[in-house]
Amino acid sequence: MKKFAGLFALGMIAVSLTACNDKETKTNETTLSETSPPTNNTVYLYTWTEYVPDGLLDDFTKETGIKVIVSSLESNETMYAKLKTQGENGGYDVIAPTNYFVAKMVSEGMLMPLDHSKLPVIKELNPDWLNKPYDKGNQYSLPQFLGNSGIAFNTNDYKGEDFTSWSDLWKPEFAGKIQLLDDTREVFNIALLKIGQDPNTQDPKIIEQAYQELLKLRPNILAFNSDNPANSFISGEVSVGQLWNGSVRIAKKEQAPLDMVFPKEGTILWVDNLAITSTSKNPDAAHKLINYMLSAKIAAKLTKEIGYPTSNIEALKQLPDEITKDPAIYPTSEMLQNYPWQNDVGEAVKYYEAYYQQLKASQ
Numbered sequence: 001m002k003k004f005a006g007l008f009a010l011g012m013i014a015v016s017l018t019a020c021n022d023k024e025t026k027t028n029e030t031t032l033s034e035t036s037p038p039t040n041n042t043v044y045l046y047t048w049t050e051y052v053p054d055g056l057l058d059d060f061t062k063e064t065g066i067k068v069i070v071s072s073l074e075s076n077e078t079m080y081a082k083l084k085t086q087g088e089n090g091g092y093d094v095i096a097p098t099n100y101f102v103a104k105m106v107s108e109g110m111l112m113p114l115d116h117s118k119l120p121v122i123k124e125l126n127p128d129w130l131n132k133p134y135d136k137g138n139q140y141s142l143p144q145f146l147g148n149s150g151i152a153f154n155t156n157d158y159k160g161e162d163f164t165s166w167s168d169l170w171k172p173e174f175a176g177k178i179q180l181l182d183d184t185r186e187v188f189n190i191a192l193l194k195i196g197q198d199p200n201t202q203d204p205k206i207i208e209q210a211y212q213e214l215l216k217l218r219p220n221i222l223a224f225n226s227d228n229p230a231n232s233f234i235s236g237e238v239s240v241g242q243l244w245n246g247s248v249r250i251a252k253k254e255q256a257p258l259d260m261v262f263p264k265e266g267t268i269l270w271v272d273n274l275a276i277t278s279t280s281k282n283p284d285a286a287h288k289l290i291n292y293m294l295s296a297k298i299a300a301k302l303t304k305e306i307g308y309p310t311s312n313i314e315a316l317k318q319l320p321d322e323i324t325k326d327p328a329i330y331p332t333s334e335m336l337q338n339y340p341w342q343n344d345v346g347e348a349v350k351y352y353e354a355y356y357q358q359l360k361a362s363q
Contacts, residue, residue: 040282040284041066041067041285043067043093043094043282043285044069044091044093044094045069045071045095045289046073046094046096047070047071047072047073047096047274048073049072049073050305050306051096051144051145051272051306053305056298056302060288060289060292064285066289071092073095076097076100079101080104080110083095083279086279087279089279090277090279091279091281092277092279092280093277093280093283093289094274094275094280094290095274095276096144096275097272097273098270098342099134099270099271099272099273099342099343100270100344102275103133103135103343103344106135109278111276111278112276112283113140114140114275114276114290115287116138118284119142119290119291119294121142121291121294121312122138124294124312124313124314125142125143125311125312126143126313129146129271132271132341134343135273140275141274142275142294143271144271144272144273144293144294144299144311145246145303145306145308145309146271146331147244147245147271147309148244148262148267148335148339149189149244149267149268150242150243150328151166151168151169151240151262151263152233152241152242152259152260154257154258155257155258155259156257158239158240160259160261163261163263164261164263165194165264166191166265168263169217169220169240169242170194174220174240175219176219176220176221176222177222177238177239177240178217178220178240178242179223179224179238179241179242180223180224181224181226181242181243181244182224182226182227183226184353185342185352186268187224187242187359188210188214188352188355189267189342190242191213193263193265193267193268195209197209199340199342200342200345201345201348202345202346203348204348204351207348207352210355211358214359215359215362218359218362222238228247228250229241229244230243230247230248230254230258233251234251234254234258243260245260245309245329246307246308246329247307248329249308250307252322252326252329259328260328262335266339266340267339268339269335269340269342270341271311294311294312296314296315296317297315297318299311299312299315300312300315300316300318300319303319303323304320309329309330309331
């Protein structure tokens, strides 16, 4: 999840600031040529880089004869901006919006209703992830991966009990040592949770209050990083910070001495989904691709690779305990029931983004 860039770049957020941040910066994008006419044996996929490791779609092409052209999704905001810019000429078929953007895109007619008869994989999906407020009845999207963030730490230097509250990050002993995700909402989440406020608030006064808390934290912040943020922990450059659960899995695969805890105030949950654009030129192939990517075999392979919990229940049988029984990677049932989900904050996004840019520019 969670990501801020394209709306700002288009001038849709009227604030006198520049630069933007992503939920997680993606690289190596295969540019979609808007002049290349799609054919019945081609489908264009726009998703997060790590969600399509090399060779993942080879069997799909062999089985169906459908070629998949993949573009790397930088953020929900840049995805939204590109689709808006392309308009009716848009060439993407399948996209991967996070839950708080699904509702926004549905309301603006940007997503095509799904034909559930062409998606038999639905019966394998966790019912606790379905029929959520952002897409009742999953008319426009199906969940793929679940994420959240917590306080990550080097186990050679710290213990889990050293971090019981988000407020621990404000301690003077961490001056110039903390890495935060380069993500507006994720950063504001920790301040809002710290002061006991709704992380989905649209109240400008409360958002400003959270900003003031973050200014107090600023001296402790070494870096904002969403571009493979686990690497800083793996290399030893950082020993305390904010990470996504998938990043924790990546670090542990590299045998890094790292673990993550969730403070008493909790954390925010998000889901990356698969959906079909309303401008898709090949919806039949798009349905086939979604069904393939959510299948147990592919879902299990991806979770082993990137760490994010999969929506496919059957895939769980193929996953090792080191993933499914690690609460730093796989949220417990209690967490899923009690932690809030990230929602769209509407026009209030301009306040979050303006304050975030000010925070990054401050010293």
